[in-house]
Amino acid sequence: MQRTNNEGVAKAWRSNKQAQSSNGNFSTNGKELYSYNKMIGYTSEEGQKVLLDYTSRTGHFISMTTSTKHISPSLRYCDHVINPTHFQNTDKRF
Secondary structure, eight states: OOEEEHHHHHHHHHTOOOOOOOESEEEOSSEEEEEEEEEEEEETSSSSSEEEEEEEETOOOOOOIIIIIIIIIHHHGGGEEHHHHHTOSSSSOO
């Protein structure tokens, strides 16, 4: 698995490639995106990149690291941003 910075992990997710941050806390298998062990993004059946907004604005704050160092760079590489509640309460995943 490629080791890179946080921006590189988000970019690899967009390109369907595996990557992880140098400390291993931010990673992707090319389909899902993880902050620590929490899935924060996924690829829909149609190939769309969907980011789950685990920040304070949605009431789903996890940590400063997840919000600022993992969610933030991933915003530039996703097609959709959704509230995690939507993801948890429905079978529809874009």
